[in-house]
Amino acid sequence: MNIRSAKDSKSNILNAALKAFSEHGYSGANMRMIANNANMSVGGIYLYFRNKEDLCLTLLKERLDELSEKMERAVEGVNNPAEAIGKVIKINLEYARKHREIILAQNRDKGFAFGIDVKKKFFRKQRKLVEKIIKEGVRTGDFFECNVAEVTKIVIAVLRGFVLSILLEPDGFFSVKGCCEFALRGLLRSV
Amino acid sequence: MNIRSAKDSKSNILNAALKAFSEHGYSGANMRMIANNANMSVGGIYLYFRNKEDLCLTLLKERLDELSEKMERAVEGVNNPAEAIGKVIKINLEYARKHREIILAQNRDKGFAFGIDVKKKFFRKQRKLVEKIIKEGVRTGDFFECNVAEVTKIVIAVLRGFVLSILLEPDGFFSVKGCCEFALRGLLRSV
Amino acid sequence: MNIRSAKDSKSNILNAALKAFSEHGYSGANMRMIANNANMSVGGIYLYFRNKEDLCLTLLKERLDELSEKMERAVEGVNNPAEAIGKVIKINLEYARKHREIILAQNRDKGFAFGIDVKKKFFRKQRKLVEKIIKEGVRTGDFFECNVAEVTKIVIAVLRGFVLSILLEPDGFFSVKGCCEFALRGLLRSV
Amino acid sequence: MNIRSAKDSKSNILNAALKAFSEHGYSGANMRMIANNANMSVGGIYLYFRNKEDLCLTLLKERLDELSEKMERAVEGVNNPAEAIGKVIKINLEYARKHREIILAQNRDKGFAFGIDVKKKFFRKQRKLVEKIIKEGVRTGDFFECNVAEVTKIVIAVLRGFVLSILLEPDGFFSVKGCCEFALRGLLRSV
């Protein structure tokens, strides 16, 4: 209707798609719905995106890039490794809570395999970040001596678990502080 | 071809569906595929299952019931709380590795919302089991004093994270021992 | 289950089919339903009837034969033509009210064309009966001089209209007496 | 092929459906047939009609609205009640002869219950029209004193009977004049 720039149109469609996917999941949402949300014609979407999958993938990429950047900015200049781990956990939990619907939509109907490349790229970045922190923690003596590669994987696994639990039970009591403490100390009173 | 008992037919279909869902996801698999895998006609499936969803749900329920039972049997008679937590982690990790395809299939295309009741029932059982162990650990003094309810949730979140990571990166190095140690001790050298 | 004679089985199935067709119409009723109603297997039905249509046709034939016979018996020995016409109307209206569900079922989903031969045979008999009465009425002078063939058709049409109206609006006020009076004024020389 | 206006497409589909339903009845006709008749794709039909039933119902409504209007226009300005009844009969008989196939199709496979609301609306209109004429006839003294409500029902039943008979035996000799005379003898005080 309006004279829009290509960039505007694209982000307009992305917002419309976001809404549709959030509400109905990937295959529950159809192109007509998205077009309606975007105040556009169905055909119009195909001027900006190759197909439905491309549209969803773009959405996913945007989100993960944003999260990546947030994490990196959050630990920039933080010297205390424990604090850095805490920040990473905090950012991830906040992000999960904020974008719950979207993350679920991207996994509903398509599952983990969907957009695997984009996800892998994100995971790689995330792992590097955490690994750096742990390495530093071991170097400073704050953290246990350990197989850094494995512990990194474990920490990321734990992080994922926190995120997943927030997605599954959004209303459950689940404090960032509790998660951080746990990740840093575990269950046992004495070692 | 129609010489099978009803029970045979049912499990025959379930296996065929498992294969189809594992390879193509829930909506990628179609009833014709499943019928072919089962060396049956399409209509035959509907003698044993109300519809596609029912078929997949049955598969899910079977799996989760089995896992539930395994966990319960594993901690039976174990008095050391740390050991019990270790067993729970071990069972879950082994299970994830063994049934990776199936679990993914049930979440691909349909996502977490699918079979939510069956899943909730499982989660409830799992939480009760873990809570009991932690309570006991706190009572015996093996574990920190803590908000048992919250820590239970966190431990389960961690558990989920381990499982999720195995699903996402099946070939990654990821030892049960490492996970257990981490869950029990965390990262920090001293508190 | 029981040892039944072939005749028993047949009528047992017919009753079961009648119930099913009455409740769900021709295509709404399925063979499994009928088999259940008859406490039989699906395959069993095919020992007695060639197929679903044959089953329904047999039902139709039974009903129409019964009605035919009732009409014939009713006018037997009645000498007054007006009274005879009244009897015919009465029998038909009563029959429509009594077997409403069945008649509707036979026309629901299949319509007038269904069982056309059986119906035609019935219509022929009915027409002959009415024609005979009218001819007699004209001969005795009770009825107007008229084109007997056409008036017969008209009287039958009127009769059908009464029946149809009862089928369409079973609860509507619609007296046999009113119908007879109306129809006879069309026939009687003097009132 | 896609150069038609929406209105053209709709009526194009309606014609195609009419042909299909007339030839094969409601459930005998399938969407693919209709699409072929309309030189369209199956999906195209669903742009204009919610489903098969909606398509058939629209057809039915169109027909009955047309007949309703015809009847009303026919008696407009006619002062003689007997003549008015004659016109109503004439219009209905002509209509039945002209649209025989269509009317049959709408009742074949689905029966009277199909589109019951649309039909009821038509019947209501028809009854009001006839009732008004009879009331007027009684007032002017042309018609017998009578229970107007009941006689209206009877006249409509008779009318239905004429229509039904034309549907059942289209080639039968069945004059409008004969029908009117017969029906009017039931109503007129003097012949």
Added chain:
DNA sequence: GATGAATGAGGGTTCATTCAT
């Protein structure tokens, strides 16, 4: 750039009928 009518393959599901037992 933008439209939206049109496509048509493919989906899940039903059910009259068959046949090995």
Added chain:
DNA sequence: AATGAATGAACCCTCATTCAT
């Protein structure tokens, strides 16, 4: 005579994608 599991064609309907305008 009787069973009921099995068949498979056919049904209605959906929707990502295309293309004439």
